[in-house]
Amino acid sequence: AQSVTQLGSHVSVSEGALVLLRCNYSSSVPPYLFWYVQYPNQGLQLLLKYTTGATLVKGINGFEAEFKKSETSFHLTKPSAHMSDAAEYFCAVSDGPSGSRLTFGEGTQLTVNP
């Protein structure tokens, strides 16, 4: 069974600082990995995903994530935080290409301080 662990339920950064949100996964098959963002009172929006190929994945709003198989990690980064990045971020793993069940982590609340 797949599982996801997000280290740090709350992360606080200053505007302009590096954003690093950590995600480690457990999967018995080659994983398919996702990052979603959720703004208050809204649904989830896909930031980026790793399926196959290049391990460094670029997403929307300047975010990127690197798949590291040896570390079973898929950390999300952004070089310079913006106030509008304040939201909750979820890492998720899929159970395979032909299925589409997503198993989500518990989320990381990102606060951006002026």
Added chain:
Amino acid sequence: EAGVAQSPRYKIIEKRQSVAFWCNPISGHATLYWYQQILGQGPKLLIQFQNNGVVDDSQLPKDRFSAERLKGVDSTLKIQPAKLEDSAVYLCASSSVAHIYNEQFFGPGTRLTVL
């Protein structure tokens, strides 16, 4: 393109009452999902439909939860009777086909409070 619509946005009921949520997916999307998101946790899949057929309902508490997707478009999720632990946000999502290459688009959710 209109997004996934859900109603109501908020619902407060007492335990043992019944409640129903409605979802209208993006036009043309064959796959529809219902997730439960308890406060402080990530969403958990309850049920997945492909057109009007159930693909995965392994995590649906079938003694009290039911869902249907008549005509392969709109869907309703019902809880009867509700328990305190059902307090959560219920998210509906849709995708064009059930494949990880196809993004799941989420609605805004229905926030249920059971008193």
